[in-house]
Amino acid sequence: MTADSSRPAPAETAALITGAAGGLGRAVAHKLDALGYRVVLLVRNAAAGREVAQELSGEAYVYTCDVTDRQAVEMAVHEAARDVAPPLVLVNAAGIAESRPLLPPDDELWARTLAVNTTGPWITSTAVLPHMQDAEWGFICNVASTAALEGYAYTTAYCASKHALLGMTRAMAKDLAKTAIRVTAVCPGFLDTPMTDRTIANMTAKTGMSDEDARAALGGMNRSGRLITPEEVDEAILGQLAAEDGSGEAIRLD
Numbered sequence: 001m002t003a004d005s006s007r008p009a010p011a012e013t014a015a016l017i018t019g020a021a022g023g024l025g026r027a028v029a030h031k032l033d034a035l036g037y038r039v040v041l042l043v044r045n046a047a048a049g050r051e052v053a054q055e056l057s058g059e060a061y062v063y064t065c066d067v068t069d070r071q072a073v074e075m076a077v078h079e080a081a082r083d084v085a086p087p088l089v090l091v092n093a094a095g096i097a098e099s100r101p102l103l104p105p106d107d108e109l110w111a112r113t114l115a116v117n118t119t120g121p122w123i124t125s126t127a128v129l130p131h132m133q134d135a136e137w138g139f140i141c142n143v144a145s146t147a148a149l150e151g152y153a154y155t156t157a158y159c160a161s162k163h164a165l166l167g168m169t170r171a172m173a174k175d176l177a178k179t180a181i182r183v184t185a186v187c188p189g190f191l192d193t194p195m196t197d198r199t200i201a202n203m204t205a206k207t208g209m210s211d212e213d214a215r216a217a218l219g220g221m222n223r224s225g226r227l228i229t230p231e232e233v234d235e236a237i238l239g240q241l242a243a244e245d246g247s248g249e250a251i252r253l254d
Helices: 023-034 046-055 070-083 107-135 156-175 194-207 211-220 230-242
Strands: 014-018 038-043 061-064 087-092 138-143 181-188 250-253
Touching: 014 023, 014 070, 014 107, 023 038, 023 046, 023 087, 023 230, 038 046, 038 070, 046 061, 061 070, 070 087, 070 107, 087 107, 107 138, 107 156, 107 181, 138 156, 138 230, 156 181, 156 250, 181 230, 194 211, 230 250
Parallel strands: 014 038, 014 087, 038 061, 087 138, 138 181, 181 250
Antiparallel strands: none
């Protein structure tokens, strides 16, 4: 394999998205669909995946699997390769974010967060890599967070999972440096998505803040002073996809 291997046409490429029923994954699906990729939605809830698929202009494919279940993921990737096209684009957008005080320790939260946010991308990435190696081209983007770059209070498990995800991204990029398979990351701050809506609901329930004040407080933690839109993250991902280099890079968006 060489780093200058040619890139397959979008119409001949399956673009897999985990967490495709969420705000960010859904937005990425629309962008990849518009570029002509054969979009494959990896979701836990089939009905939610079909809803997203119906929104797209091209034909989309829905596979139900839990990203923490290697057998289920590998089966979904195998079926996508057989029925759709070689899975050569992967966006790992599935993730969870829960806040807890440091003590008492919540080992279940810790294990669950690391499983979804770090082990999940590890499983999906290693499931698609053989297909990318066969094609001598591939692109993987991991949706990390500014929590991969610094620490935040009440989110030890989340920060640890995103730090690990960014480390995995950089290490995989080194391992694949002599190939045309690129592994990148985006590190958005607080996003204007349903996940953030749940965080805001939790804040209002615990503090008595209004929704508006809670939203402003979260936006104020971003360098821009506002919540980042999924579309801004999508543009960064598409920019990485369009590039011919930049493997191992992590784009901060806040």
